[in-house]
Amino acid sequence: MNGKTLLVEIGTEELPPKLLCSSAQLFCDNITTELNKFYLMYKKVVWFASPRRLAVQVIDLQTHQIDRTIQKRGPALKNAFDNKGQITEQTQKWINKNKLILSQVETLYTTKGKWLIFNKKIKSKKIQLLLPLMIEQAIKQISLSKSMRWGNGIIRFIRPIHTVTVLFGKELISCIILGIKSKRIIYGHRFMGESKITLIDADEYLQVILTRGKVIADYNKRKEIIKTGIESLAHKIGGKADITDELLDEVTSLVEWPVILHATFKKEFLNIPHKLLIHIMKKTQRYFPIYDDQGMLLSKFIFVSNIESSDSNQIIIGNEKVLNSRLVDAKFFFDYDRKKRLSNNLKYLNKVIFHKKLGSLRDKTKRITYLSKWIAIQIGANIKYSIRASLLSKCDLITSTVFEFTEMQGIMGMYYARYNGENEEIAFALSQQYKPCFSGDKIPSSLVGCVLSISDKMDTLVGIFGIKQFPKGSKDPLALRRAAFGILRIILERKLPLNLKLLAEKSVHIYKNVLTNKNTVNDILDFMFDRLQQLYLKNGYSLCVFKSVLSIRPLCPIDFDLRIKALSYFLTLQESNELIMSNKRVVHFLTKSNKISVYGDINLSLLKHKEEIELANHISKLTTELKPYIAQGLYKEALIELAKLKEAIDNFFNKVKININDTSVHINRLTLLSKLRFLFIQVADISLLK
Structure with a gap:
C-alpha cells in the first residue's frame, strides 16, 4: 500500500486517570469502525494517550475510498409484471423510490426464485471530505458516564477540549470538530520542553512530542x-x-x-x-x-x-x-x-440508616445474624462463630478510621476484633464479608466468611426487591447485580449445598412485615437466574445448554452446575443429535395432544407392536436404574444410560404410528412418550438443544 499516515490528536484538560486507557482504546475502536464503514483501506490503527491528550495514528491510509457496487433487490419477477406485461404498482414504487429508469433494471436468478435488481456504482470520495464527519462521530461515540459541558457550548465530553489536530501526511485537514478548529498546534509538557509545538508531518508525531515536548505519548x-x-x-x-x-x-x-x-x-x-x-x-x-x-x-x-x-x-x-x-x-x-471494644459500637448502629424503608444498620445486623445462623446450619459452618461475626460485622463502620478511609471497612473490623481477643475465625470473617468486591475478585476463603458474605448480600437483595426498587438499565446504586453474582460465585466455587428459593424465603421471613412486594422470592429467583446465565455464557457454555437446564428450574446452584456440565458432555456423544431430534418429536406429539390430563401408567395390554413393547421395557428398566443416579447428582452417568435408548426410540418412530383412530391405543402411546420424556427431563429438557 502507498497511502499516508493520518494523525488525530484531541488536546484536553487533565483526563481522569482511571478512564484514560479505556477512553483511548475506545477512540481507536471508533475510528476503526468509521474507516471500515466508509470503505477506506489502511494498514493498522494505533492509539496514544497521556493526561492531556487522546490520539490515534492510521498507518498507510489510502487517499480515496474503494470504488464499489451495491446491489438492491426489488419485487419478485412473478409480482413485477401483470398479465399484459405491464409493470405493477409495486414495481413502479420501487423504481420511483430508487430514482431508476426501466433500462437500469436487471433480473437476478437464484435457486429460490427470480427478482428484479439494479446494480448501483458508488464513486469513491477523497479522504479529506470524509475525515471531519468520521472523527467527530468517533469522539461522540466515546460513551462515558462522567461527561461534562464547558463554557456556553452544548458539547459534552469527559473533560474540556482545547485543541484538535488532524494531519494527513503533511497536509492539515481544515475542519471544525466539536466546535474546535483543527490546527497544527500540539502542546508539550506543562513544565518541561516546548509548550507549544507546530507539527509538520503526521509521521513525526511521536518523535517530535518526545524530543521537543518532553511527552511520552505512547x-x-x-x-x-x-x-x-x-x-x-x-x-x-x-x-x-x-x-x-x-x-x-x-x-x-x-x-x-x-x-x-x-x-x-x-x-x-x-x-x-x-x-x-x-x-x-x-x-x-x-x-x-x-x-x-x-x-x-x-x-x-x-x-x-x-x-x-x-x-x-x-x-x-x-x-x-x-x-x-x-x-x-x-x-x-x-x-x-482501639480504646473501646468493637462490640460497643453496636448501640450506635441504630443512628445509621441502611435504607429509610428498611431500617438502620442495627436492624440489618439483627437480620444478618438470624440469616447467618440458618446458612451456617445448611452448609456445616461453625454456628457460634457465624452468629458472632454477624453481630460485629457493621461495628467498624462507626470507627474514625473507616470514616476517614471508607475502603477499609471490614478489614479494620478484623484488626479491632483481634485486639479485642475475638476468635481468629470470627475476626478473619469480618474482613471477608464484602468479597467478592468486583469482577474477578476472590471469594471468601473461610466458611464463616462465606456465611457472612452471603447473608449480607441476600439481606440487601431481598430488602430492595421487597420494596420494589429494582435495578433498571445501568442504574444499580446498591450494586444488586454484584451482590447476586457474589452469592452465586461463592455457592458454586465453594460447592455449598444452598437452595436459592429457601435462602430467599428465609430472608423474607426475617424481614417480617416490612416488605410490600408479595412476589419478592420469585423476583429474586428470576434475577439470580439472569446472573447465572451471564456467568455460564462468560465461561463458554452455550445459551441453549443453559436454557435446557433452566427449563426444569433447579434451585441449588451446585445441582444446576452438575446438570450444565453433564449436558455439555452429552453433546459430545455420537447419539446426542438423534436423541435431541427424537425429544423434539416427543414434545411435538405431547404438545399437540389435548389428552395429556388422562395420562397415567402404561397399559401393557394395549402395546401392539414389538417396537413399542421393547421401548416400554427399556423405559421401565431405566425408571428404576436412574433413581440412584439422579439422587446423587450423577447426571453425566444418567445421560450415558439414556443414550442407550437411541436404537429403541428410532425403531419406535419408524414402525409405530402415534395418531390412530383407536383412542385407547393412541392415549397409551402418548403415555409411553410422556414416560420417555420424563426420563430425560430429570436431567434437562434436551428438546431445547440445537
Missing part, C-alpha cells in the same frame, strides 16, 4: 518504562516493589514524563496495621510499597514524579512529608478506635 511504552524503572530501583535499594496492574495503570495515566524516585517514612508507622498502611500508600498517594526478601514491609516506598528536577531531593522530601502526615492521622484514628 501509553504502553510509558507503562513499561515505569514498571521496569520501579523493579530496577526496588532491587537497587534491597527490596521488591508491590506493583499491581491497577496502580500501574493509574500512575501511567497521571504522568507524561515519568521519573522514578524512592523515599522513606518513619519506622514507627510500621506498627499501624499493614493493610491500612498499604492502602494509604497505594490508594491515597499512588505510591509503591517495598518488601524485603522475606515478604516483610519496609519503611521505604517508590513513587513516580512527572518532572525532571535538578534537585530531586526536594521532591522526595515533599512526598515524605505528605505520607508521614497521612500516617500520623491514621495512627491517631487507629489508636483512638
